[in-house]
Amino acid sequence: MSDASMRSSAVPEGWTLRPLLELVSIRSGQVNPTRNPFNTMLMVAPDHIQAGTGRLLARKTAEEQGAISGKYLVEPGDVVYSKIRPYLRKAIISDFHGLCSADMYPFTPRNSTDSRFILGIILSNRFSEFAISVSARSGIPKINREELAEYSLPAPRGDEQRAIGNALSDVDALISSLERLIAKKQAVKQGAMQQLLTADIHDDWKLQQLGTLLTGHPSYGINAAASTYSHDEPTYLRITDISDDGRFTPDPKVSVRHPSAKSYFLRDGDLVFARTGASTGKAYRYRPKDGPLVYAGFLIRVTPDPARLDPSYLSYFVQSKSYWDWVAVMSVRSGQPGINGNEYAGLPISFPKIEQQRAISSRLADMDEGIEILATRLAKTRAMKQGMMQELLTGRTRLPTEGAAS
Structure with a gap:
């Protein structure tokens, strides 16, 4: 999306149209991941991030990954974004001192900019559409620093950014709790299957x-x-x-x-x-x-x-x-x-006999029903988050801030 098209849309009251690179800086300069202390640091690569969720899936050191080429330093609070295949929407907020692949950019929030607000922007439909469109110019699915400098967005003050970040973090916490509960119930089901479907303990099977x-x-x-x-x-x-x-x-x-x-x-x-x-x-x-x-x-x-x-x-x-x-x-x-x-x-x-087969199936089906109910709730919560992002990151819906009058 160009600056011109962005300016043609309404900027919410109290917000200002800001270039992305006024809100964050991109760290430059690479380090050698084979040398101490960098070889013992955690290193994140695009494959370690779940698409579209802002979630880190793996934590491995540069040495464990056999890294040899130059990497960027990452600090806690940085938003680490995969510049390749932007349609995958891979980005996280770092909670560690470490490294990231040269296929990623570490965005360091400037001044009062909130990391969670920036992560929401990077994962949003609007930014992703922009990143995909500019990466298509050269036919290579990658966005570079010059192209990132073209992107502008309506941004609120720091206190409203934090309110938006808090709201999105609360939904993320709910999503994580549902995922953990589903995983727990699936583990219980696997244990029940191992017990119920094992013929070794049944002489009549x-x-x-x-x-x-x-x-x-x-x-x-x-x-x-x-x-x-x-x-x-x-x-x-x-x-x-x-x-x-x-x-x-x-x-x-x-x-x-x-x-x-x-x-x-x-x-x-x-x-x-x-x-x-x-x-x-x-x-x-x-x-x-x-x-x-x-x-x-x-x-x-x-x-x-x-x-x-x-x-x-x-x-x-x-x-x-x-x-x-x-x-x-x-x-x-x-x-x-x-x-x-x-x-x-x-x-x-x-x-076993058909009657026992049906009894076993019924017991496991009850477990499946409970898992499916949670899975449906999880899908609705994820959809709700997408709707919240669309409303909150565009200023269509405004949240009260700490400094607002009661």
């Missing part, structure tokens, strides 16, 4: 190959390209639309346009397995609430015989450690990650 418990042989999906989503065409299920915990999570949802598509609709009770690539072994149990789905060619469908194998039980079994141990062995036998339909039919599965 059977061990059979999956293929003997199906209504037919595993079948491959349709080989067709995805098309832009349309209500007039079937929704397409691809490997990338399946989450690690086996849910349908398309981003974005797509359709499939093919005369034979109707022959590949999933039915209640079906499961599909990823048959190739890094996702080999990933599985999804079809749920009618996900809507009609046509499964793609890199997926293999199985339909359990409901009188002998409960589909829900199977969906939990394929989340277990014993299943993934089997996948690890089977997927590398040919030198390339992959498991075909005949090999999936040979999957050894331990199971």
